Amino acid sequence: MTEQTKTGTGTILIVEDEGNILEALSFILRRAGWDVRGHGKGESALEEVARVAPDMLVLDVMLPGRSGLEILRDLRADAATADLPVLMLTAKGQAKDREQALAMGADAFLTKPFSNSELLEIVERLSGVDDFRPAAGQGS
Amino acid sequence: MAEARRTDLTGSRIRERRLARGIKQGTLAETVGVSPSYLNLIEHNHRRIGGKLLLELARALKVEPSVLSEGAEAGVSEVLDAAARAQGGVAAETDRIDELAARFPGWTALIAAQEGRARDLEGQIEALRDRLGQDPALAEAMHEVLSSVAAIRSTADILVREADLDAAWRGRFHRNLHEEAERLSARATGLLAQFEAPGADAAAAAPEETVEAMFEAAGHHFPEIEAQGAGAIAMILARAAGLDEPRARAMAERRLRDYAADAARLPMAEFAPAAKAAAYDPAALVERAAGDVALVLRRLAHLPVESGAPDRGLAICDASGALIQRRRLPGFPIPRVAPGCPLWPLYRALTRPGQAEAAVLDMPRGPRFRAWAVAQPVGGAGFGAAPLMHATMLVMPLGADMPGAGLIEAGPGCQSCPRAACAARR
Numbered sequence: 001m002t003e004q005t006k007t008g009t010g011t012i013l014i015v016e017d018e019g020n021i022l023e024a025l026s027f028i029l030r031r032a033g034w035d036v037r038g039h040g041k042g043e044s045a046l047e048e049v050a051r052v053a054p055d056m057l058v059l060d061v062m063l064p065g066r067s068g069l070e071i072l073r074d075l076r077a078d079a080a081t082a083d084l085p086v087l088m089l090t091a092k093g094q095a096k097d098r099e100q101a102l103a104m105g106a107d108a109f110l111t112k113p114f115s116n117s118e119l120l121e122i123v124e125r126l127s128g129v130d131d132f133r134p135a136a137g138q139g140s
Numbered sequence: 141m142a143e144a145r146r147t148d149l150t151g152s153r154i155r156e157r158r159l160a161r162g163i164k165q166g167t168l169a170e171t172v173g174v175s176p177s178y179l180n181l182i183e184h185n186h187r188r189i190g191g192k193l194l195l196e197l198a199r200a201l202k203v204e205p206s207v208l209s210e211g212a213e214a215g216v217s218e219v220l221d222a223a224a225r226a227q228g229g230v231a232a233e234t235d236r237i238d239e240l241a242a243r244f245p246g247w248t249a250l251i252a253a254q255e256g257r258a259r260d261l262e263g264q265i266e267a268l269r270d271r272l273g274q275d276p277a278l279a280e281a282m283h284e285v286l287s288s289v290a291a292i293r294s295t296a297d298i299l300v301r302e303a304d305l306d307a308a309w310r311g312r313f314h315r316n317l318h319e320e321a322e323r324l325s326a327r328a329t330g331l332l333a334q335f336e337a338p339g340a341d342a343a344a345a346a347p348e349e350t351v352e353a354m355f356e357a358a359g360h361h362f363p364e365i366e367a368q369g370a371g372a373i374a375m376i377l378a379r380a381a382g383l384d385e386p387r388a389r390a391m392a393e394r395r396l397r398d399y400a401a402d403a404a405r406l407p408m409a410e411f412a413p414a415a416k417a418a419a420y421d422p423a424a425l426v427e428r429a430a431g432d433v434a435l436v437l438r439r440l441a442h443l444p445v446e447s448g449a450p451d452r453g454l455a456i457c458d459a460s461g462a463l464i465q466r467r468r469l470p471g472f473p474i475p476r477v478a479p480g481c482p483l484w485p486l487y488r489a490l491t492r493p494g495q496a497e498a499a500v501l502d503m504p505r506g507p508r509f510r511a512w513a514v515a516q517p518v519g520g521a522g523f524g525a526a527p528l529m530h531a532t533m534l535v536m537p538l539g540a541d542m543p544g545a546g547l548i549e550a551g552p553g554c555q556s557c558p559r560a561a562c563a564a565r566r
Contacts, residue, residue: 018287020316024294091286103558112290116297
């Protein structure tokens, strides 16, 4: 795995308040060909989604200001972001968060701590959804 | 004495059966309609059970009730059998357990004791896992530790696998690694402090949990108080296990005194037949309580199982909306710590003190419940002093013959409610 396969074709927004995780994930996904944007605040995440109009969202559950679950709920309630592929980052032992996120329409989960290859596999799978279109239906 | 010892271990047998069948504690608790913490107390023999709950547990575990309550002679065999199954990779001669027990009773007892210890330790792990899910401070501390681990893992992965990383990036990731390692050290220390805090014992329960467990064990009905009044309270407290903690004992005594006061005002001997004749409709019983709707709702919740009354749930909150008392009802989750659904008539009643509310609650997973609620002052009134208000809500499954007017699309509380578009969601 010294060479990353360049599979990314669009923009990924990572909402994660831990700077070092954000930097590592951004680096990995950029190497895989994605245009990566980062954001660290829960309370302004929805505005950032609207501004960036990403093709995929990586969303941490525990964020300052507003939880990832609340953000996911609002995204699904808005027609413009109802189909946006969302990968939730949850922590081991928080099965309830995962159940709740699933019920609210998350597309995938990654449980901290995870490996970079797991992240790339899931992102690739989500981007391979048949009806996946870059920036499809995004408000901006 | 031997008889007492056998029944004392009912909880252990329930636990062994459950683990042998691979059923999670939370799943079994939900099946029989008790809280996981209460089932945990039962399984560790801190609560004695019998009657309906024992029958339901036996049914859920597919075993005769006597095997749970008396242990049967096959007890050791079952423990050994469970031990063998728990170690799937070991080819134990399970068909020769009886022979083993007969030839080597000492070794058999040792294996059984070690199996019991393993189960106990598993129970503690499960209790800690439950704590992680329920204690926000602990969950946050755990999340912080795991976030640091995640950052270190991802960064180290990059440093090891990306051979063509330029010096600037390499230096940057090294700094991140160092910074995150220091952060992890501080966070891990903080997490350990959570576990070492007073009362952080996995098996420790809050006083509210202990008292609720006592009421659940009794089916929220105390025949001795019904017959003898408040004089029976001391005997009930002495009999109840797990009330050594002074706050739990004081809370239990206060709740039992309230129960005795209700029993004196609406004696069960007359109330039970009247409730049955009224098809358990509170509205038809209010006159018997001189218009005290909350008293009627509480007494309906006190009806004994053998009265034939439908399953009932009860929630009582103070003026802040904090739930201070509850009777659990299968299919209608009433959270202990988190707020309930803002659409419950319990909270609407708080805005209209004295006005009785009735509604049909349509729960997200399908079942409907009839709910009655009222907010009334409690304690003594004084000139110029605002009265203390408590709201009381009784909930019953909606029978086919009950009218369904006033339908409300409600839920268990926003934290676990799937109704994303609900206007009342926090």
